[in-house]
Amino acid sequence: METSVRELVSRQKQYFDSGITKDVRFRIDMLRKLLEAVKGAEERLLAALHRDLNKPKAEAYGTEIGFLLREIRFALKHVGKWAKPTKVKTSPLVFGSKSRIVPEPYGCALLIAPWNYPVQLAFSPLVAAIAAGNTAVLKPSELTPAVSALIADLVRDTFDPRFVAVVEGGPEATAELLEQPFDCIFFTGSTRVGKIVAEAAARKLVPVTLELGGKSPCIVHRDADVRLSARRIAYGKFSNAGQTCVAPDYLLVHRDVKSELLERLRETIESFYGDDPVSNPNYGKIVNRTHFDRLNRYLSEGRAVIGGQTDPERLVVAPTVLEGVPLDGETMRDEIFGPILPVFEYDDVDEAISFVLEKPKPLALYLFAKDESVQERVLSRVSFGGGCVNDTLMHLATPYLPFGGVGESGTGSYHGEFGFRAFSHYKSVLKQTTAFDIPFRYPSSKLGYRFM
Numbered sequence: 306m307e308t309s310v311r312e313l314v315s316r317q318k319q320y321f322d323s324g325i326t327k328d329v330r331f332r333i334d335m336l337r338k339l340l341e342a343v344k345g346a347e348e349r350l351l352a353a354l355h356r357d358l359n360k361p362k363a364e365a366y367g368t369e370i371g372f373l374l375r376e377i378r379f380a381l382k383h384v385g386k387w388a389k390p391t392k393v394k395t396s397p398l399v400f401g402s403k404s405r406i407v408p409e410p411y412g413c414a415l416l417i418a419p420w421n422y423p424v425q426l427a428f429s430p431l432v433a434a435i436a437a438g439n440t441a442v443l444k445p446s447e448l449t450p451a452v453s454a455l456i457a458d459l460v461r462d463t464f465d466p467r468f469v470a471v472v473e474g475g476p477e478a479t480a481e482l483l484e485q486p487f488d489c490i491f492f493t494g495s496t497r498v499g500k501i502v503a504e505a506a507a508r509k510l511v512p513v514t515l516e517l518g519g520k521s522p523c524i525v526h527r528d529a530d531v532r533l534s535a536r537r538i539a540y541g542k543f544s545n546a547g548q549t550c551v552a553p554d555y556l557l558v559h560r561d562v563k564s565e566l567l568e569r570l571r572e573t574i575e576s577f578y579g580d581d582p583v584s585n586p587n588y589g590k591i592v593n594r595t596h597f598d599r600l601n602r603y604l605s606e607g608r609a610v611i612g613g614q615t616d617p618e619r620l621v622v623a624p625t626v627l628e629g630v631p632l633d634g635e636t637m638r639d640e641i642f643g644p645i646l647p648v649f650e651y652d653d654v655d656e657a658i659s660f661v662l663e664k665p666k667p668l669a670l671y672l673f674a675k676d677e678s679v680q681e682r683v684l685s686r687v688s689f690g691g692g693c694v695n696d697t698l699m700h701l702a703t704p705y706l707p708f709g710g711v712g713e714s715g716t717g718s719y720h721g722e723f724g725f726r727a728f729s730h731y732k733s734v735l736k737q738t739t740a741f742d743i744p745f746r747y748p749s750s751k752l753g754y755r756f757m
């Protein structure tokens with residue numbers, strides 16, 4: 306008989322309460338098991354990614370499996386240190402005592418994943434949850450069914466369900482999960498669903514990490530290395546057919562370099578995907594018809610100066626640069642999340658800054674400029690989750706930087722030690738001496754309070 310979700314969570318809580326998952330050796334053993342499971346399933350994972358998203362092997366390996374293996378190895382190397390209590394100074398007010406900060410796992414974690422990097426974005430939060438000593442229920446995306454089924458199989462074959470289990474399904478399954486008494490929630494997905502998750506977490510007062518999306522700007526200043534910028538922008542925008550949460554969403558380019566940048570982008574796109582990208586088998590597809598139709602509406606809002614072709618049978622949209630897009634249309638209201646790049650020009654970097662400031666705080670910002678005063682001006686005036694100067698996406702490629710959004714693009718962060726922190730409560734412990742007792746703090750029937 307199938308275990309109900311309620312029963313599953315209750316068993317995980319009992320398992321957590323036994324204390325077994327808190328042992329750092331247990332965490333290391335489990336991370337090793339996960340490492341071996343992912344390595345052993347590489348070919349099957351690549352095939353499932355190809356089936357669901359037509360991801361080319363090399364791209365899928367680099368952005369999903371390779372990334373994940375690095376995250377597991379990094380956690381294996383550092384978890385012992387992360388989990389250690391830290392001794393801190395004690396105030397003279399509590400003279401004689403010792404203070405420490407003890408990281409402890411929240412307990413039973415709920416992890417909800419999206420479809421665009423369906424392996425990495427399901428398993429990387431799991432790495433952090435395990436490293437921090439939690440049990441976990443993982444809900445992959447229903448929009449990538451081959452990957453979701455494979456993740457469920459891998460987890461079933463690797464872990465005791467009292468420790469890690471997968472629940473498959475869409476919004477209804479997620480809604481049921483959100484009713485359960487989890488100790489923390491980690492959600493990756495859209496801002497719209499993020500609000501639903503945040504409300505559910507608020508009702509139960511559980512900590513929640515929200516890794517959301519938004520419109521990430523890319524600014525190309527007049528002194529940028531235009532050829533290099535074009536390559537790095539095209540890589541960030543058109544990998545996974547633009548279905549990347551941190552892909553540049555729109556381009557703000559200085560008027561003096563706009564025509565050169567467009568020319569370089571055209572050359573770059575051709576060198577990456579050939580002169581007919583829609584029929585290139587190594588170029589990604591759009592996840593489903595709804596998203597394909599949505600992207601077609603954006604195409605009709607502007608003039609394609611590069612690309613613009615589509616294949617409705619195979620759900621492919623060519624790498625496209627759009628001009629003349631209205632600021633109040635759907636394209637500039639929604640997160641594009643596809644291979645369409647609207648371009649706008651500016652004369653002064655302050656105009657570009659104002660343009661960005663009118664929108665909600667983005668998940669990422671990319672600036673291509675050599676002048677350090679221009680770099681500092683943009684970085685100090687605009688709030689964003691994370692980003693790069695003279696590159697795109699690469700701030701994700703290091704575990705030493707926290708990855709997360711701010712405002713509508715998210716709350717909290719992860720990767721490396723930041724992931725461990727997202728799944729840990731930092732408990733304060735003051736150990737008082739019994740060798741002596743300072744009397745001033747106690748009330749006195751004669752003098753009243755003498756202290757505090």
Ligand code: NAD
Pocket residue numbers: 417418419420421422426444445446447474475476477479480493494495496497498499501515516517518519549550551640642668710715
């Ligand atoms: P989504 O919000 O539609 O779905 C995410 C998860 O929520 C899925 O598991 C889905 O089953 C579930 N869900 C969907 N509707 C729900 C509802 N009504 N109630 C409860 N659960 C529901 O997002 P998506 O389409 O899978 O992914 C794309 C979005 O995710 C984009 O906005 C993108 O920017 C964002 N994203 C963010 C990051 C990040 O790390 N910040 C990474 C990838 C994607």
